[in-house]
Amino acid sequence: MKMLRSLLQRVLQQPGLNFALTNWLPRRRLTLLMSRLSRIEQPLIRDLSIAAWRTFADVDLTDARKTTFSSLHDCFIRELRDGARSVDLRPQIVASPCDAIVGQCGALQSGQALQAKGRSYPLSELLADEALAAEFSSGTYATLRLTAGMYHRFHAPHDCTLTQVNYIGGDAWNVNPPALDRVDRLYCRNERAVVRLRLRCGTTMLLVPVAAILVAGIRLHAIPDLLNLRHRGHRKFDCDSDYTKGQEMGWFEHGSTIIAITPSSMTLVPGISPGHRIRMGEALFGFAHSR
Numbered sequence: 458m459k460m461l462r463s464l465l466q467r468v469l470q471q472p473g474l475n476f477a478l479t480n481w482l483p484r485r486r487l488t489l490l491m492s493r494l495s496r497i498e499q500p501l502i503r504d505l506s507i508a509a510w511r512t513f514a515d516v517d518l519t520d521a522r523k524t525t526f527s528s529l530h531d532c533f534i535r536e537l538r539d540g541a542r543s544v545d546l547r548p549q550i551v552a553s554p555c556d557a558i559v560g561q562c563g564a565l566q567s568g569q570a571l572q573a574k575g576r577s578y579p580l581s582e583l584l585a586d587e588a589l590a591a592e593f594s595s596g597t598y599a600t601l602r603l604t605a606g607m608y609h610r611f612h613a614p615h616d617c618t619l620t621q622v623n624y625i626g627g628d629a630w631n632v633n634p635p636a637l638d639r640v641d642r643l644y645c646r647n648e649r650a651v652v653r654l655r656l657r658c659g660t661t662m663l664l665v666p667v668a669a670i671l672v673a674g675i676r677l678h679a680i681p682d683l684l685n686l687r688h689r690g691h692r693k694f695d696c697d698s699d700y701t702k703g704q705e706m707g708w709f710e711h712g713s714t715i716i717a718i719t720p721s722s723m724t725l726v727p728g729i730s731p732g733h734r735i736r737m738g739e740a741l742f743g744f745a746h747s748r
Contacts, residue, residue, distance in 0.1 A: 492674065492710065495530040503528050516606035534609055534676075534708045544612075544703035544738035551656075551723060551742035552702060553601065554664055555611040555715055559733040560600035560637075562725060568594035570716075572644065573637040582645040583665060583716070585625050585691065589651075593663065593718050597725060599741060601715045602632060610708040611666065611715060612737050613700035616657040622677060623651040624684045624692040632669040632714045644716065650675050650684055652706075658744075663718040666709065677707035703738050717741065 497503065506529040510516065518524075518532075520541035526532040545552050561571040568590055569577045581590035603609060627648040630636055637643055648668040655661050666675050675684045679698040700706060723742040735741065 492530075495533065495710070496528050498528045507532050510605070514606035515604065520608070530710065533711055536610065536705075537608060542703075542736055542738045545740045546702060547740075548658075549744045550726070550740045551614045551662065551717075551719065551744075552612075552738050553735045553741040554614045554706070554717065554737065555601055555603060556608045556736050557601035557603050557715070557734075559729055559735055560602050560714070560731055562599040562729060562731065563597065564721075565594060565596050565598055565718075570598050570600075572642070573634070576637070576641060578642040578645050580718070582642060583649070584651050584663070585623065586651070589653075589663075592661070593720060596718055596720045597723055597742065598716060598718045599725060599729060601717060601735070603709065603713055603715070605711065608737070609711065610705055610737075611664070613702055613704045613706055614654070614662070614664070614717065614741065615702050617654040617662075617700055617702075619652060619677075619679050619696045619698040619700065619706070620655050621651075621653040621696060622680055622694040623653075624675075624694070625649050625651070626690050627668075629668060629670045632667060644714070648675075648684075650677070652677070660720060660722060662720070662723070663716075665716040665718065666707075667714045667716065668709070669711075669713045674710045675707065676710070678705070679707075721745070 495506070497506075503526070507526065510529060510532070518535070520537055522536040522538045526535070561573065563571070565580060568580045570580060570583070571577050579590070580593060581587050584590050625648070628646045630640055630643050630647055632643065632647070640646070644667050650666050652664040652666065653661060654664065668675060677684070679696045680694045684692075719742050722745055724745050726740045726743050729735070729741060
Protein backbone atom coordinates (compact mmCIF):
# COMPACT_ATOMS: atom_id res chain seq x y z
CA MET A 458 0.00 0.00 0.00
CA LYS A 459 2.88 2.37 0.79
CA MET A 460 4.40 1.69 -2.63
CA LEU A 461 1.05 2.33 -4.34
CA ARG A 462 0.58 5.54 -2.42
CA SER A 463 4.09 6.71 -3.30
CA LEU A 464 3.56 5.90 -6.97
CA LEU A 465 0.23 7.73 -7.09
CA GLN A 466 1.70 10.75 -5.34
CA ARG A 467 4.55 10.91 -7.89
CA VAL A 468 2.03 10.69 -10.75
CA LEU A 469 -0.19 13.40 -9.28
CA GLN A 470 2.80 15.68 -8.80
CA GLN A 471 3.12 15.84 -12.59
CA PRO A 472 0.72 18.69 -13.51
CA GLY A 473 -0.16 17.34 -16.95
CA LEU A 474 -0.88 13.82 -15.72
CA ASN A 475 -2.75 15.17 -12.70
CA PHE A 476 -4.96 17.27 -14.97
CA ALA A 477 -5.64 14.37 -17.35
CA LEU A 478 -6.40 11.86 -14.61
CA THR A 479 -8.70 14.11 -12.61
CA ASN A 480 -10.56 15.93 -15.38
CA TRP A 481 -10.85 13.87 -18.57
CA LEU A 482 -13.40 11.62 -16.92
CA PRO A 483 -17.22 11.62 -16.95
CA ARG A 484 -17.08 14.25 -14.19
CA ARG A 485 -20.77 14.66 -13.48
CA ARG A 486 -21.51 10.93 -13.48
CA LEU A 487 -18.49 10.16 -11.33
CA THR A 488 -19.49 12.85 -8.86
CA LEU A 489 -23.06 11.58 -8.55
CA LEU A 490 -21.76 8.03 -8.20
CA MET A 491 -19.45 9.17 -5.42
CA SER A 492 -22.46 10.67 -3.66
CA ARG A 493 -24.16 7.27 -3.57
CA LEU A 494 -21.12 5.13 -2.79
CA SER A 495 -19.88 7.34 0.03
CA ARG A 496 -23.18 6.88 1.90
CA ILE A 497 -22.97 3.07 2.07
CA GLU A 498 -22.97 2.08 5.74
CA GLN A 499 -22.03 -1.58 5.31
CA PRO A 500 -19.10 -1.96 7.76
CA LEU A 501 -16.61 -3.59 5.37
CA ILE A 502 -17.24 -1.07 2.57
CA ARG A 503 -17.19 1.79 5.08
CA ASP A 504 -13.87 0.68 6.57
CA LEU A 505 -12.20 0.05 3.21
CA SER A 506 -13.35 3.34 1.71
CA ILE A 507 -12.24 5.39 4.72
CA ALA A 508 -8.89 3.56 4.79
CA ALA A 509 -8.35 4.21 1.06
CA TRP A 510 -9.25 7.88 1.46
CA ARG A 511 -6.85 8.28 4.39
CA THR A 512 -4.11 6.53 2.42
CA PHE A 513 -4.26 8.92 -0.55
CA ALA A 514 -5.29 12.16 1.18
CA ASP A 515 -3.81 14.13 4.04
CA VAL A 516 -6.54 13.45 6.60
CA ASP A 517 -6.34 14.46 10.27
CA LEU A 518 -9.23 13.20 12.38
CA THR A 519 -7.76 14.18 15.75
CA ASP A 520 -9.96 17.29 15.88
CA ALA A 521 -13.19 15.46 14.96
CA ARG A 522 -16.08 15.31 17.41
CA LYS A 523 -16.65 11.60 16.72
CA THR A 524 -14.11 8.79 16.68
CA THR A 525 -16.19 6.33 14.64
CA PHE A 526 -18.24 7.00 11.51
CA SER A 527 -21.18 5.28 9.87
CA SER A 528 -19.91 5.82 6.31
CA LEU A 529 -17.28 7.60 4.25
CA HIS A 530 -19.77 10.43 3.78
CA ASP A 531 -20.19 10.69 7.55
CA CYS A 532 -16.42 11.03 7.83
CA PHE A 533 -16.25 13.64 5.03
CA ILE A 534 -18.73 15.92 6.77
CA ARG A 535 -17.43 15.37 10.29
CA GLU A 536 -17.99 18.00 12.95
CA LEU A 537 -15.21 19.46 15.07
CA ARG A 538 -14.78 18.65 18.73
CA ASP A 539 -15.33 21.55 21.13
CA GLY A 540 -12.35 23.88 21.27
CA ALA A 541 -10.76 22.59 18.05
CA ARG A 542 -10.82 26.07 16.48
CA SER A 543 -10.41 29.53 17.92
CA VAL A 544 -12.58 32.27 16.38
CA ASP A 545 -11.22 35.83 16.20
CA LEU A 546 -14.08 37.75 17.78
CA ARG A 547 -12.73 41.26 17.22
CA PRO A 548 -15.55 43.24 15.56
CA GLN A 549 -13.19 44.82 13.01
CA ILE A 550 -12.13 41.36 11.75
CA VAL A 551 -13.90 39.14 9.22
CA ALA A 552 -12.83 35.56 9.89
CA SER A 553 -12.12 32.75 7.47
CA PRO A 554 -15.29 30.69 6.98
CA CYS A 555 -13.33 27.43 6.59
CA ASP A 556 -10.03 25.61 6.81
CA ALA A 557 -8.24 26.23 3.52
CA ILE A 558 -5.16 26.96 1.49
CA VAL A 559 -5.37 30.54 0.23
CA GLY A 560 -5.29 30.78 -3.55
CA GLN A 561 -5.37 34.00 -5.55
CA CYS A 562 -6.48 37.00 -3.52
CA GLY A 563 -6.35 40.76 -3.42
CA ALA A 564 -8.17 43.73 -4.90
CA LEU A 565 -10.60 43.17 -7.77
CA GLN A 566 -9.43 44.96 -10.90
CA SER A 567 -12.34 46.46 -12.85
CA GLY A 568 -14.56 43.60 -11.76
CA GLN A 569 -11.98 40.94 -12.65
CA ALA A 570 -10.47 38.37 -10.26
CA LEU A 571 -7.31 36.36 -10.85
CA GLN A 572 -7.78 32.60 -11.21
CA ALA A 573 -4.13 31.70 -11.90
CA LYS A 574 -1.14 33.40 -13.47
CA GLY A 575 -2.28 34.83 -16.78
CA ARG A 576 -5.92 33.81 -16.30
CA SER A 577 -8.67 35.96 -14.85
CA TYR A 578 -12.46 35.81 -14.79
CA PRO A 579 -15.23 38.41 -14.63
CA LEU A 580 -17.08 38.73 -11.35
CA SER A 581 -20.32 39.19 -13.29
CA GLU A 582 -19.95 35.69 -14.78
CA LEU A 583 -19.07 34.08 -11.44
CA LEU A 584 -22.10 35.67 -9.75
CA ALA A 585 -24.40 35.45 -12.80
CA ASP A 586 -25.67 38.88 -11.76
CA GLU A 587 -24.43 42.08 -13.43
CA ALA A 588 -25.91 44.41 -10.80
CA LEU A 589 -24.46 42.49 -7.87
CA ALA A 590 -21.07 42.31 -9.58
CA ALA A 591 -21.12 46.08 -10.05
CA GLU A 592 -21.55 46.52 -6.27
CA PHE A 593 -18.28 44.67 -5.64
CA SER A 594 -16.31 45.63 -8.75
CA SER A 595 -13.66 47.50 -6.71
CA GLY A 596 -13.77 45.19 -3.70
CA THR A 597 -11.44 42.53 -2.31
CA TYR A 598 -11.51 38.76 -2.72
CA ALA A 599 -9.83 35.66 -1.33
CA THR A 600 -9.96 32.20 -2.90
CA LEU A 601 -10.03 29.50 -0.21
CA ARG A 602 -9.30 25.96 -1.43
CA LEU A 603 -10.32 23.01 0.72
CA THR A 604 -8.32 19.88 -0.05
CA ALA A 605 -9.89 16.42 0.05
CA GLY A 606 -8.72 15.62 3.57
CA MET A 607 -9.63 18.93 5.21
CA TYR A 608 -12.53 19.71 7.49
CA HIS A 609 -15.39 20.39 5.05
CA ARG A 610 -17.85 22.52 7.00
CA PHE A 611 -18.02 26.30 6.67
CA HIS A 612 -19.02 28.95 9.16
CA ALA A 613 -20.20 32.54 9.45
CA PRO A 614 -17.27 34.95 8.97
CA HIS A 615 -18.92 37.62 11.13
CA ASP A 616 -22.16 38.26 12.99
CA CYS A 617 -24.54 38.39 10.05
CA THR A 618 -27.85 37.58 8.39
CA LEU A 619 -27.94 35.29 5.38
CA THR A 620 -30.38 37.08 3.08
CA GLN A 621 -30.19 35.18 -0.22
CA VAL A 622 -28.72 32.10 -1.90
CA ASN A 623 -28.49 31.88 -5.69
CA TYR A 624 -27.65 28.36 -6.81
CA ILE A 625 -26.04 28.12 -10.26
CA GLY A 626 -25.85 24.68 -11.84
CA GLY A 627 -22.70 23.78 -13.72
CA ASP A 628 -19.85 21.38 -14.36
CA ALA A 629 -17.53 19.58 -11.95
CA TRP A 630 -13.97 20.40 -13.05
CA ASN A 631 -11.25 19.78 -10.50
CA VAL A 632 -10.28 23.07 -8.80
CA ASN A 633 -6.66 22.17 -8.04
CA PRO A 634 -3.72 24.21 -9.45
CA PRO A 635 -3.15 22.07 -12.60
CA ALA A 636 -6.78 22.64 -13.64
CA LEU A 637 -6.76 26.34 -12.72
CA ASP A 638 -3.67 26.77 -14.92
CA ARG A 639 -5.40 25.17 -17.93
CA VAL A 640 -9.15 25.87 -17.90
CA ASP A 641 -10.32 29.43 -18.57
CA ARG A 642 -12.94 30.85 -16.16
CA LEU A 643 -13.09 27.51 -14.34
CA TYR A 644 -14.98 28.82 -11.30
CA CYS A 645 -17.58 30.31 -13.63
CA ARG A 646 -18.14 26.90 -15.26
CA ASN A 647 -18.61 24.83 -12.11
CA GLU A 648 -21.63 24.31 -9.91
CA ARG A 649 -21.74 27.02 -7.25
CA ALA A 650 -23.90 29.02 -4.86
CA VAL A 651 -23.76 32.78 -4.31
CA VAL A 652 -24.43 33.37 -0.60
CA ARG A 653 -25.26 36.96 0.32
CA LEU A 654 -24.52 38.02 3.90
CA ARG A 655 -25.52 41.27 5.60
CA LEU A 656 -23.10 41.91 8.44
CA ARG A 657 -24.39 43.44 11.68
CA CYS A 658 -22.62 46.71 10.81
CA GLY A 659 -24.73 46.93 7.63
CA THR A 660 -21.99 45.92 5.17
CA THR A 661 -22.77 43.18 2.64
CA MET A 662 -20.27 40.48 1.66
CA LEU A 663 -20.49 37.33 -0.45
CA LEU A 664 -19.37 33.75 -0.05
CA VAL A 665 -19.33 31.65 -3.23
CA PRO A 666 -18.93 27.92 -2.49
CA VAL A 667 -17.76 26.28 -5.73
CA ALA A 668 -18.20 22.54 -6.19
CA ALA A 669 -15.76 20.29 -8.04
CA ILE A 670 -15.27 16.69 -9.16
CA LEU A 671 -16.38 14.27 -6.42
CA VAL A 672 -18.09 17.12 -4.55
CA ALA A 673 -21.54 15.63 -4.47
CA GLY A 674 -23.36 18.64 -3.10
CA ILE A 675 -23.43 21.88 -1.12
CA ARG A 676 -25.58 21.87 2.01
CA LEU A 677 -26.75 25.10 3.66
CA HIS A 678 -28.74 24.97 6.89
CA ALA A 679 -30.77 28.01 5.81
CA ILE A 680 -32.46 26.24 2.87
CA PRO A 681 -34.22 22.86 2.77
CA ASP A 682 -32.65 21.43 -0.38
CA LEU A 683 -29.30 19.78 -0.97
CA LEU A 684 -27.77 21.65 -3.91
CA ASN A 685 -26.02 19.29 -6.28
CA LEU A 686 -25.44 18.33 -9.90
CA ARG A 687 -28.92 16.86 -10.27
CA HIS A 688 -30.16 20.45 -10.55
CA ARG A 689 -29.84 22.42 -13.77
CA GLY A 690 -29.96 26.16 -14.30
CA HIS A 691 -30.47 28.66 -11.47
CA ARG A 692 -32.48 28.46 -8.27
CA LYS A 693 -32.85 31.49 -6.00
CA PHE A 694 -33.74 31.27 -2.31
CA ASP A 695 -34.62 34.30 -0.19
CA CYS A 696 -33.55 33.80 3.41
CA ASP A 697 -33.59 35.53 6.77
CA SER A 698 -31.21 33.45 8.90
CA ASP A 699 -29.08 35.01 11.63
CA TYR A 700 -25.61 33.72 12.54
CA THR A 701 -22.99 34.65 15.06
CA LYS A 702 -19.34 34.71 14.00
CA GLY A 703 -18.04 31.15 13.80
CA GLN A 704 -21.48 29.51 13.78
CA GLU A 705 -21.81 26.66 11.28
CA MET A 706 -23.64 27.55 8.06
CA GLY A 707 -23.27 24.34 6.03
CA TRP A 708 -20.83 21.96 4.40
CA PHE A 709 -19.41 20.48 1.22
CA GLU A 710 -19.88 16.78 0.65
CA HIS A 711 -16.15 16.70 -0.15
CA GLY A 712 -13.38 19.32 -0.45
CA SER A 713 -13.66 22.28 -2.81
CA THR A 714 -13.36 26.11 -2.83
CA ILE A 715 -15.02 29.14 -1.29
CA ILE A 716 -14.45 32.55 -2.86
CA ALA A 717 -15.00 35.29 -0.27
CA ILE A 718 -15.80 38.73 -1.74
CA THR A 719 -16.00 41.97 0.21
CA PRO A 720 -16.59 45.63 -0.64
CA SER A 721 -13.71 48.10 -0.82
CA SER A 722 -14.24 49.00 2.85
CA MET A 723 -12.41 45.75 3.73
CA THR A 724 -8.88 44.62 2.95
CA LEU A 725 -6.92 41.43 3.51
CA VAL A 726 -5.13 41.25 6.84
CA PRO A 727 -1.30 41.09 6.75
CA GLY A 728 0.04 37.64 5.96
CA ILE A 729 -2.81 36.52 3.71
CA SER A 730 -1.25 35.55 0.37
CA PRO A 731 -1.34 32.60 -2.06
CA GLY A 732 -0.21 29.38 -0.40
CA HIS A 733 -0.99 30.51 3.15
CA ARG A 734 -2.80 27.88 5.23
CA ILE A 735 -5.65 29.28 7.26
CA ARG A 736 -8.08 27.74 9.71
CA MET A 737 -11.72 28.51 10.23
CA GLY A 738 -12.07 31.46 12.57
CA GLU A 739 -8.68 33.05 11.87
CA ALA A 740 -8.51 36.65 10.64
CA LEU A 741 -8.99 37.00 6.88
CA PHE A 742 -10.25 40.55 6.20
CA GLY A 743 -10.25 43.73 8.24
CA PHE A 744 -12.27 46.91 7.87
CA ALA A 745 -10.02 49.43 6.13
CA HIS A 746 -10.94 52.30 8.45
CA SER A 747 -9.81 50.29 11.50
CA ARG A 748 -6.32 49.50 10.18
